[in-house]
Amino acid sequence: MSDSPAAAASDHDPKALAELAAEIAERAGARILELRAQGVSIAASKSSATDVVTAADQESERLIVAAILDVRPDDGILGEEGTGITGTSGITWVIDPIDGTVNYLYDLPAYAVSIAATVADESAFADGRRAIAGAICNPRTDELFVAWLGGGATRNGEPIHVTGQTDLAVALVATGFGYTVERRTEQAAMVARVIPRARDIRRNGSAAYDLCMLAAGRLDAYYERGLMPWDYAAGVLIASEAGATLIGRDDSTPPGEPFMVVGAPGLVEELRALALGE
Template structure:
């Protein structure tokens, strides 16, 4: 069943990516609204893309639930719930930075069982089914992902992001000032879903971010975990307070470092 959920996610996700790419105008995109702060933006294309995804999923599976970034959540009766970010990396989308994607995950009884992410700008696609691995698509072929072992925490390239609320941002900056000298470097790409897919591929050695919502984490988190990475929160499961991820060979040391830096 999880394979069929992934198949639907990919079909809908590819249509949604084409929808967004076709409607993005040249130059900067107009902002329709803001969320957590004046710099945390939403566009009309975000909202239209989420409507398209919801309509396509309910046409195929009318009894499922739906949780989306733009709201209008629907409670289902099937035990399956879709967790969707129509454009993860909206600020990149607004500015024309080619790193923004569609993220679609299916949860069964609260557990993510299938995840799909597509970079709208480049067309790169990733997928995963719980218990069977994760992969990058090459056409319809699947290139299975195995996260490489980092040389060391001190030589780790770490993907991260920052909250849009100024007070939280200031605290994160202070913690990062302690953290940064103890790793190779950081990268702030602007899309959590694409960061986690990049981590699964070996583009990064580790990850940390605060403030992730379920739609930011669901698909990319499964893809990273099924590539062999460990995901954790500061004192429990990964969630809005913190998401940390690293290879098992360095995870304990890396997580201890993040905690010691005061995030």
């Protein structure tokens, strides 16, 4: 990592942006770990009573936003917990201060801080942005995943790669569920179609961390319906730089909302068709 994250302030170099994201993600990760040891305070709920926001989510977002703007005051920011800043630099930071908040609430180790530097690209993802640098820190497992466009992906500084598995019958597949009854009903139907045809299903509770585990070869594929930009912005860059292929609901729909499949070429098309019942 760069000795001076401020070096990222004057340019849009993806490596410098990734170094800045990594430094801030580690700082936020350390802070949410400290707060978890003190006990969790629920501050609000969102889509349903089970979709919670903790005081740590809010403090982590404030920390991340302040750290970014201190170095890059002209950048935009989109944060899960409500930060919306329109910048003038062409860079928008997409942040999830704690992805996997329910895991955090229950002290399960699958949660992470996710930070991505994105640029406008209408064809790349459903939200019209494309990550060029990103970092995801899981402080409970002491893991830092980092990637920048064209630079490959790393875990704690070591290169990582996807498995390349193309046979769904022996593929370990991860997915996630939303918090509304309607969304969960749809997602349960998808699981019912997939699980008889795959090695097994994992539901870990953090899209960002799932994508990192895919990148590191701990999963063979991942799919989900209803992801938001902060859920996947950094994770899909890390996965793609580790060799994964990403597709959307169909060939004319970019990945993201309403659907995303990530894995090896060949496997993703089969998994998409199966999950969607096509």
